[in-house]
Amino acid sequence: VRTVTFSPDGHTLANGSDDQTIRFWDVRDGTCQKILQGHTSRACCVQFSPIDVSLPSGTGPLLISGSQDETINLWNPATGECLKTLRADRLYEGMNIQGTTGLTTAQKSSLKALGAIEY
Amino acid sequence: VFAETLSSVMSISFSPDGSLLAICDLDVKLCLWRVADGQPVLTLQGHDGWIWAIAFSPDGKMLASCSRDFLIRLWDVQSLDDFEPSSPANQTEASDSSHLLGACLNTLRGHTHRVRAIAFAPQRCVNSPNGQLLASGSDDQTIRLWNVQDCTCLVVLQGHTGGVTSVRFSPDGQVLASASEDASIRLWSVATEPSSNPCRDIAVG
Numbered sequence: 001v002r003t004v005t006f007s008p009d010g011h012t013l014a015n016g017s018d019d020q021t022i023r024f025w026d027v028r029d030g031t032c033q034k035i036l037q038g039h040t041s042r043a044c045c046v047q048f049s050p051i052d053v054s055l056p057s058g059t060g061p062l063l064i065s066g067s068q069d070e071t072i073n074l075w076n077p078a079t080g081e082c083l084k085t086l087r088a089d090r091l092y093e094g095m096n097i098q099g100t101t102g103l104t105t106a107q108k109s110s111l112k113a114l115g116a117i118e119y
Numbered sequence: 120v121f122a123e124t125l126s127s128v129m130s131i132s133f134s135p136d137g138s139l140l141a142i143c144d145l146d147v148k149l150c151l152w153r154v155a156d157g158q159p160v161l162t163l164q165g166h167d168g169w170i171w172a173i174a175f176s177p178d179g180k181m182l183a184s185c186s187r188d189f190l191i192r193l194w195d196v197q198s199l200d201d202f203e204p205s206s207p208a209n210q211t212e213a214s215d216s217s218h219l220l221g222a223c224l225n226t227l228r229g230h231t232h233r234v235r236a237i238a239f240a241p242q243r244c245v246n247s248p249n250g251q252l253l254a255s256g257s258d259d260q261t262i263r264l265w266n267v268q269d270c271t272c273l274v275v276l277q278g279h280t281g282g283v284t285s286v287r288f289s290p291d292g293q294v295l296a297s298a299s300e301d302a303s304i305r306l307w308s309v310a311t312e313p314s315s316n317p318c319r320d321i322a323v324g
Contacts, residue, residue, distance in 0.1 A: 001298035003285040010290040015304055082272055
């Protein structure tokens with residue numbers, strides 16, 4: 001388990017884990033209420049937004065999670081749905097290397113890991 | 120956008136009023152930035168290993184940091200209210216002649232391994248008048264509660280069988296949650312008397 005945080009009302013505890021999930025726990029009885037899946041690497045930090053936002057399920061705080069998969073996810077805590085994934089552009093984000101010559105397979109793999117595309 | 124290249128950022132923390140952002144990176148220093156214009160305000164140095172986590176006190180007067188060097192340091196950021204950072208030169212000046220600005224107020228010693236997480240109790244916590252209660256979690260598998268006013272360790276919470284990676288107080292300050300590498304979460308009743316901190320275990324598996 002990497003990180004824990006309380007919901008603003010103090011009733012729910014959220015945790016981020018090496019198993020790539022975020023889980024909600026009822027603070028009173030310790031039962032697991034929800035498992036949020038979406039990250040593809042360990043969830044390093046979780047935090048509820050300090051202000052309420054308007055969500056389809058009603059007004060409430062958002063849960064924000066950061067992961068070693070290089071993304072930040074915004075979640076609706078009421079439904080467990082991932083609303084948005086944020087990802088900073090990598091060094092070669094969107095560069096199309098289709099048809100390039102003189103690159104080895106290894107070099108292409110490196111470029112693709114840094115955001116290059118080939119199609 | 121902040122005009123300085125950072126190495127891997129370990130932790131960030133906003134001051135309670137949102138005016139300052141503290142950032143610690145693998146360079147073993149702690150930098151304070153003014154949020155409004157992205158200007159560097161102050162650099163705090165003193166730790167002898169990566170700084171894992173930082174936290175502002177609820178009143179914004181103090182910054183706590185914990186490190187691989189087993190220590191927790193408390194920094195004075197109260198005087199920053201009067202500080203006008205106009206140029207990066209100011210920053211160097213401040214850290215060179217830091218008789219007031221960013222002075223390390225105190226060092227909390229007690230953990231016997233890397234200190235991974237810290238959290239201040241909320242201001243309204245009954246056990247923590249003036250928000251002077253600090254919790255820390257360490258790779259020595261313990262959690263410590265500190266009174267940052269007189270820098271005493273009040274309680275050592277034992278039970279985890281792996282390093283403690285995160286600590287957090289509930290909004291009312293009654294419960295402390297801890298996460299550990301032993302794949303469990305523990306909920307502790309916050310009391311500043313030894314042996315009165317019953318704990319509940321949540322296994323994560």
